[in-house]
Amino acid sequence: MLIMQRFKFILIMTFLLIIFGTTPAFSFIEREYTIREVLDACTNIIFGEIKSVNSRRLQAVVNVRDNVKGESHLNEIKMNFATGQYKEGTSPQKMVKLVKKGMPIIVFYRDHYGIDSMCFIDNTWFQLRAYRGTSGKSWWSFTHIDPMMDRTYKGKTIDFQQVVRDILAGKMWVTAGENAVKILVLSGNSTPPTWSQSHVYTNTMTYEYQALRNIKNVGKRETVFESTKNRKLTFLKDADILWIGYEEISSFGRHLLPKDTENKIKQFVNEGGIVVISGQDSTEKKSCGIGWLNGNLRGVESSPNRNFVLSNEKSTIFSQPHKVESGRIYLDDAWVDWEKTDKVIATTPETNQLVIGIREYGKGLYIITSLCNYKKQDVSLNKYIMENIIYYAVNQL
Numbered sequence: 001m002l003i004m005q006r007f008k009f010i011l012i013m014t015f016l017l018i019i020f021g022t023t024p025a026f027s028f029i030e031r032e033y034t035i036r037e038v039l040d041a042c043t044n045i046i047f048g049e050i051k052s053v054n055s056r057r058l059q060a061v062v063n064v065r066d067n068v069k070g071e072s073h074l075n076e077i078k079m080n081f082a083t084g085q086y087k088e089g090t091s092p093q094k095m096v097k098l099v100k101k102g103m104p105i106i107v108f109y110r111d112h113y114g115i116d117s118m119c120f121i122d123n124t125w126f127q128l129r130a131y132r133g134t135s136g137k138s139w140w141s142f143t144h145i146d147p148m149m150d151r152t153y154k155g156k157t158i159d160f161q162q163v164v165r166d167i168l169a170g171k172m173w174v175t176a177g178e179n180a181v182k183i184l185v186l187s188g189n190s191t192p193p194t195w196s197q198s199h200v201y202t203n204t205m206t207y208e209y210q211a212l213r214n215i216k217n218v219g220k221r222e223t224v225f226e227s228t229k230n231r232k233l234t235f236l237k238d239a240d241i242l243w244i245g246y247e248e249i250s251s252f253g254r255h256l257l258p259k260d261t262e263n264k265i266k267q268f269v270n271e272g273g274i275v276v277i278s279g280q281d282s283t284e285k286k287s288c289g290i291g292w293l294n295g296n297l298r299g300v301e302s303s304p305n306r307n308f309v310l311s312n313e314k315s316t317i318f319s320q321p322h323k324v325e326s327g328r329i330y331l332d333d334a335w336v337d338w339e340k341t342d343k344v345i346a347t348t349p350e351t352n353q354l355v356i357g358i359r360e361y362g363k364g365l366y367i368i369t370s371l372c373n374y375k376k377q378d379v380s381l382n383k384y385i386m387e388n389i390i391y392y393a394v395n396q397l
Contacts, residue, residue: 041108046066046072049063049102050104060079079139098121098124103121103122106119106164116129126142126144181224183242185212191207192374209227213225231248236264255288257292281332293366297338299335306328311347313345321388330372330382343360356370
């Protein structure tokens with residue numbers, strides 16, 4: 001038991017070093033991290049202002065203006081850039097030129113065995129570290145500018161401060177433009193998070209959600225995704241599209257959606273929303289529950305499959321924006337006994353099970369699939385058909 005505890009401790013420390021720590025390589029380069037994940041990783045978030053800059057000594061001082069998350073008990077933060085890395089895109093000299101007196105700054109940090117921080121000034125992320133017990137007295141050591149964090153946020157500090165406040169206040173889609181399509185993704189309850197140096201609570205993005213977030217727009221319309229593990233779907237009323245992730249309906253035959261949520265989903269579709277069912281998991285003895293759907297449908301235990309046959313139903317799902325051919329997707333447990341009024345887009349070649357179908361209900365519709373999006377390899381095969389489904393759904397709104 002003691003060995004396992006030590007092993008877990010080492011894994012967690014490794015992850016924290018990658019998120020906020022000093023490492024020979026740039027951090028956050030494995031994938032795009034969401035703003036929410038960065039906020040969750042912090043014990044403290046500070047809004048401050050650059051008090052002074054000493055270009056000769058490669059130093060700057062920050063006045064602490066507001067403790068937005070946690071209580072830092074700091075009046076100022078002293079930054080020593082001279083300790084930083086000399087690599088392409090980052091150096092102490094470059095860093096000291098970026099900070100100006102009076103400039104607003106955000107300091108995201110985690111106070112554990114020391115202070116590991118990720119800081120933001122206009123369009124620039126950079127890392128600082130300090131030792132425990134000396135954070136208010138000693139100089140925080142600069143490590144490097146992190147250009148890969150531009151994927152998380154890029155813009156003015158003042159605007160980012162408002163985004164941070166809104167997210168901490170519980171708002172969703174706070175970066176969405178006026179005409180953006182808001183897509184809520186139920187994901188992460190049955191499928192593992194993307195691989196990082198250590199699987200800790202701050203790493204919540206599944207491979208399925210990661211692939212969806214790579215879809216930035218459909219035509220001229222921006223697509224903005226938010227993920228939730230909360231099966232109550234609290235923010236569903238504010239969404240345009242609901243993507244129910246793989247095994248979020250059922251797993252090993254266990255029905256996972258509460259009755260209230262099922263009724264909420266049906267109301268959402270009836271009023272014009274679009275719901276995409278990514279995939280389900282039935283057993284030979286127990287089928288997936290369908291209380292979220294109006295009409296008949298039955299989930300069945302199926303063998304993994306990559307092949308499909310297109311029906312005569314006209315649809316762009318397998319052709320726009322990508323041409324997806326049989327053998328280039330990954331399927332698992334499928335659907336049978338659908339309604340005669342359903343639009344069947346594709347079925348399996350021998351068993352005639354549903355691969356993708358569409359059911360209209362009220363003013364909206366369901367896009368029902370048998371996609372398997374459990375592992376990274378599964379999603380890598382399905383990413384093009386997933387983008388095509390989003391493309392189709394947005395054009396149906």
